Each structure stands twice: as structure tokens, then as C-alpha cells.
Amino acid sequence: RKEVEQDPGPFNVPEGATVAFNCTYSNSASQSFFWYRQDCRKEPKLLMSVYSSGNEDGRFTAQLNRASQYISLLIRDSKLSDSATYLCVVKTGANNLFFGTGTRLTVIP
Amino acid sequence: GAVVSQHPSRVICKSGTSVKIECRSLDFQATTMFWYRQFPKQSLMLMATSNEGSKATYEQGVEKDKFLINHASLTLSTLTVTSAHPEDSSFYICSAASGMATEAFFGQGTRLTVV
Numbered sequence: 001r002k003e004v005e006q007d008p009g010p011f012n013v014p015e016g017a018t019v020a021f022n023c024t025y026s027n028s029a030s031q032s033f034f035w036y037r038q039d040c041r042k043e044p045k046l047l048m049s050v051y052s053s054g055n056e057d058g059r060f061t062a063q064l065n066r067a068s069q070y071i072s073l074l075i076r077d078s079k080l081s082d083s084a085t086y087l088c089v090v091k092t093g094a095n096n097l098f099f100g101t102g103t104r105l106t107v108i109p
Numbered sequence: 110g111a112v113v114s115q116h117p118s119r120v121i122c123k124s125g126t127s128v129k130i131e132c133r134s135l136d137f138q139a140t141t142m143f144w145y146r147q148f149p150k151q152s153l154m155l156m157a158t159s160n161e162g163s164k165a166t167y168e169q170g171v172e173k174d175k176f177l178i179n180h181a182s183l184t185l186s187t188l189t190v191t192s193a194h195p196e197d198s199s200f201y202i203c204s205a206a207s208g209m210a211t212e213a214f215f216g217q218g219t220r221l222t223v224v
Contacts, residue, residue, distance in 0.1 A: 008152070042217075043215040043216060049211070087153070089213070091212075097204075097206060101152035102152045
């Protein structure tokens with residue numbers, strides 16, 4: 001079983017739509033969780049960390065469910081500029097980072 | 110945030126030659142560096158994990174004699190693609206992490222084209 005599993009998509013949504021991505025992880029000892037965004041031909045960049053209590057940054061909301069071992073990312077009022085691949089990342093131990101395969105999002109005008 | 114500098118950003122080389130890619134952490138000590146490869150429209154694939162001063166741990170299917178990784182200092186790791194072939198053409202990305210930080214910081218990536 002993979003450390004991190006993520007639906008690769010693609011998700012094609014109209015502008016203004018709300019879209020949610022989920023990601024599951026296998027190691028219950030995982031400590032830190034992140035969502036990264038990767039644009040085509042660029043390196044991944046940190047979008048937001050995911051905290052146990054859930055956290056919001058503008059149109060983006062991240063949540064963690066430790067009991068079910070999944071994290072989610074909700075994007076409200078989608079913009080064209082949100083089109084990218086979203087990677088969930090789980091950290092276990094000091095420096096063991098595990099990446100999901102990424103979910104491709106395309107926001108359509 | 111922390112900065113990881115990867116060089117070169119783009120390289121074209123002849124088949125059979127070797128290419129070295131550098132990854133530097135500019136403002137923190139990277140105890141661990143990760144090297145990834147990404148083919149077009151595919152996800153990041155972890156190639157190897159290296160800890161400063163020790164041998165890299167390679168993922169299954171990655172040839173350690175072909176992809177030489179050196180992590181001699183806390184701020185520099187190098188990946189050398191030896192005897193490159195056209196099928197090695199890809200986007201190579203490094204990321205760095207330290208025991209203090211929780212997130213990973215990525216280099217800008219190197220687009221390798223072998224002709």
C-alpha cells in the first residue's frame with residue numbers, strides 16, 4: 001500500500017465552482033501534513049500546511065481527519081489561476097516526506 | 110521562506126555524456142535532500158533520499174550507478190546522470206528539509222534533454 005494516495009483527477013470545474021480534493025495516508029504516526037501546488041513545468045510550492053483543527057487561507061480550506069487518516073483541500077469560488085496540480089504531502093519522522101501523485105485541476109471559463 | 114537553489118535550470122547534452130545537477134540550500138542546513146524525476150504530465154517520482162555525510166537511499170528501480178548522488182555538506186547535494194541516454198530526458202527536482210523545519214523546500218528544477 002502506498003504511503004499517500006490521492007485521486008489524480010483530472011478535475012475540470014467551471015469558474016466560481018467549489019472543488020474538494022482528498023488524500024489518504026497509511027502511517028498513523030504521521031505528524032505533519034501539507035498541500036503543495038505545482039504549475040506546469042515548475043517546481044511544487046507550498047500552498048498551506050494542514051493543522052488538526054483545520055485552517056483556512058482565503059478561498060482555501062484544509063482539514064485533517066486523524067481517525068480516518070485523510071486530509072482534504074477545499075477551494076471555493078474557483079479562479080482560472082487555480083488551474084494546477086495539487087499535491088498532498090505527509091511527513092513521518094524527522095525527514096520522511098511522502099508525496100501523493102497529485103490531483104490535476106482545470107478551471108474552465 | 111527558505112530558499113533552495115538548483116542549477117542548471119536547463120541542460121541539453123549528447124547521449125553518452127554525464128550531467129551534474131547541483132542543489133543548494135541557501136539559508137538553512139539541509140540534513141536531508143530528496144531527488145525527484147518528473148516526466149511530462151506525470152507526478153513526481155522520488156529517486157533517492159540523501160542524508161548529509163552518508164550514502165543515498167535509492168528507490169526501487171533507480172540505478173545507483175547511473176544516478177550518482179553526493180551530499181557532502183549540509184548545504185549542497187549533487188545528482189550526476191552518468192552516460193545519459195534520451196530516455197533520461199526529464200525534469201529533475203531536488204527538495205531539502207532540515208530536522209528543525211517541518212516542510213520541504215524545492216529547487217527550481219532542471220530540465221534535462223539528451224540528444
